[in-house]
Amino acid sequence: MIGKILGNRYEIIEKIGGGGMALVYKAKCKLLNRYVAVKILRPEFTSDEEFIRSFKKESQAAASLSHPNIVNIYDVGNDDDIYYLVMEYVKGKTLKQIIKEKGPLQLEETINIGKQIALALQHAHNNHIVHRDIKPHNIMITDDGRVKVTDFGIAKAVTSSTVTNTGNVIGSVHYFSPEQARGGYIDEKSDLYSLGIVLYEMATGKVPFEGESPISIALKHIHEDIKLPSEINKNIPKALEDIILKATQKDQTKRYNSTKDICEDLEQALKQPSGSFVKIEDDDDSPTQVIPAIKDEDIKLKNSTYERKNSQKSNRTIMWSAIITAFILALIFTGGLFYLKKLFIVPEKEVPSLIGIELEEAKTNLENLGFGVEVAAEKNSDQYKKGYIIDQEPAAGKICKEGYTIKLTVSKGPKLVEVPTFINKNINEIEYLLENAGLKEGIVKYENHTLPIGVIISQSPQARKKVPKGSEVNFVVSQGPRIRFILMPSLVGQDINSAKRTIETSGLKLGNVEYRFDENVQKDIVISQSIKAGTEVEENKAINLVVSKGPEEVSQPSEEEELQMKSVSFPLFYDQAKQEEFVLKIVKIQNGISTDVYSAIHHKSKSGKEKITIKGRDKATIEIYFDNELITTKQIDFETGKIYD
Missing domain, CATH: 3.30.10.20 (Trypsin Inhibitor V; Chain A)
Known part of the structure; x- marks a missing residue:
């Protein structure tokens, strides 16, 4: 699979994980030039058409989620019966790896991670998506401590199709809710149960139920109470333990009503670790009491005693009742009525808007x-x-x-977040950092700088400063070094040394220098320059020069050299001549030296062709001119007499 390109776009680089449903690879998106995570379904799932339809539907629904604590889904596709899901690539570790490395986490870390998971679930639940497979393996912790929940919507596709076909429960049974284990109705509270188990594992370093098989663990979720977290880790405060116990109630109605409620209790647990603010419903409103049986003899004895005492007190009761009644009537008539009214009738008022x-x-x-x-x-x-x-x-x-x-x-004012370091990063690659930090891109200004184009020079606010979540970060970005333009000086006619000094003092660079023979220009004098004088040119531009070697010294060959020369004849075709009478010139170029070897006035022959013979040694290039217009070029080997075009 490594090196394979899916959908003509995603190049598989390396395997980074896997589970019961799929294998996960790191890949490079060739279109957007960024790294992504590609989850490829195992073959046993791709043969189920109903599952594939559900998988696409639920993945597309999950792709609509947009939240800082949820791994973004970019694409869903298939290539040659390979079904894949393209997601945001998160650099970090799974929560399961962190628990294995650290063991039980500290209170603040447990609550911070738990709140971020709950916020991700709240966003999903608000969009009518239930995760169904919350577990530490599906929770990524980035290098800067942000929680990213993945695999939204996929568990539903499995439950609605593959489970029906195979008769098995697919998923992570250690984190199942009782209703999932029974195959019952699953809703948002099922995710809260799984979150409670994840909190349990973060706080204790262990899952609450173990067994020899998935079925035995599932039965424990249905029938057995979890062991109190404080019995495993004595440092767990009461508030966190109560939150875990409420979230993991067997009865769905006794759990938290929403992720908002559990978030509020987690926040309160940081302020009051030993508080008793978490309300867990009991099975009965009042305890059962044992009442002893009452005998008939006891009833008769008590009745006779009561009647005797009652007859002795009746006269006294009547007398005192009359006195008290008279006293009360007196109070009423002397103003007591107004006092009682003031005492028992409390005024009512409207609550103001605050x-x-x-x-x-x-x-x-x-x-x-x-x-x-x-x-x-x-x-x-x-x-x-x-x-x-x-x-x-x-x-x-x-x-x-x-x-x-x-x-x-x-x-408490806006939530404060820490500003990351953006300096020396490319402006086109900071969207991920801004999103993770909960910040936005502000004003972007461009300035000349020695840094490459697009690299951030400075930022405001500064790195590590605490600012309200959603704040804007302003940037100053390099647009490369400042380009200075120079008016090109005239170098033609200067000697080569003067031309070099002029080039250097003007802020330019000397490029290639070509030397040529010239009968009209003295030796070491500049004949031409690559950029015309008076033209605007960038600073440090390389200027090429052509410099005279002076007139070519052509010596007559000696008699011995003449004898060593060989003659070569080659045909000329006059149909290329524009005039009836024209000047025929032949130039021999040998060892970089051009020599006129023939020049005469010719007339077009009736046959339209003629042979010309020239002498020479070794190999040379022959240029033929009609009226100073180059007609053809030939390569001649004087030793063999061969002529080439």
Whole structure:
């Protein structure tokens, strides 16, 4: 599978994991030039058409989820009967690996991870998606401590199709809810049970139930109570233990109603680790008591005694009753009626709107109306500043008696997150870092710099600073070095040394220097330059020069050399001549030296062709000109007499 390209886009690089359903590979997306994780279904699942349809449907539904604590799904496809799911590549470890390495986690770490899992589930549940397979293996912890939950929607595809066909329960039985083990109705509370088991394992380092087979473990989930976490780890505080016990109730109705409720209790557990604020429903409202049987003799004896005592007291009772009645009537007629009315009839008032008001102002308003005040909770809020009211109970407009206590929820201000380091990273590759940190891209400015184009020079706020979640980070990005343009000087006519100095002092570079013979230009004088004088040119541009070697010294060959030369005849075709009369010139080029070996006036012959003979040694290039217009070029080997085009 390594090296295979799926969908003409995803190149498989290496295997990074696997489970009962699929194998997971790291891959490179050739279209977007980024790393992704590709989950490839095992062959036993791909033969079930109903499962494949459900798998596609549920994966596409899960792809609609967008949350910082959920692994994004990018694509679903198949290639040559290979069904695959393309997901966000998360660099980090699974929660299972971390528990194996560390053992029981600290309270703060357990609660922090638990809250992030719950927030991911809350987003999924709000979108009517139940995970069904929450376990540490499906929870990634990034290098910067962020939780990423994966495999949303896939467990449902398995449950609705493959389980029916095989009769087996597929998944992680150590984290199953009792209703999953029974094959009963599964809802959001089933995910909360699995979350409770994950919290149990983080707090103790162990799962609550072990067995020789998956069936035996499933039966324990149905029938047996979990062992108290504090019996395994004595350092577990009461609040966390109560949260775990409530989440793992066998009866779905006795668990948390929503992920929001468990999040609130987890937050409270950090403030009150030993608190008793978690409410777990008992099976009975009151304990059963043993009442002893009553005998007939006891009843008769008590009746006779009662009648005797009653007859002795009846006269006294009548007398005192009359006195008390007269006293009460006297009080009523002397003003007691108004006192009693004031004592027993409490005025009622309307509860004012307090949301968005500062706490001290809200207290003053309530106390002036005769209400009591209680700060019930403090929560982060992106909408309200620290110290302002974000919720109240009862709501504004309700009618309550004086003295009633109004419960207030006060803002702790926006949740603060740490700004990562973006300097020296490419501006096009920071989206992932921003999303993980809960931040947004702000103003991006570009400046000239020695760093490559696109690399971040500076950021604001600075790295490691705590800022409200959702804050913008502004960047200054390199657009490469500043380019300075220079007006090209004229170098033609200067000697080569002067030209070099002019090039250097102008901020340019000397390129190639070619030397040529020239009868009209003195030796070492610049004949031409690669860029025309007066043209704007970039700083440090290389300038090529052609420099004169002076007139070519052509010496007459000696008699001995003349004897050693050989003659070669080659045909000329006059149909290329434009005039009836024209100048025929032949130039021999040998060892880089050009020599005119023939020049004469010719007339077009009737046959249209003629042979010309020239002398020479070794190999040479022959150029033939009609009226100074190059007609053809030949390669001649004087030793063999052969002519080549």
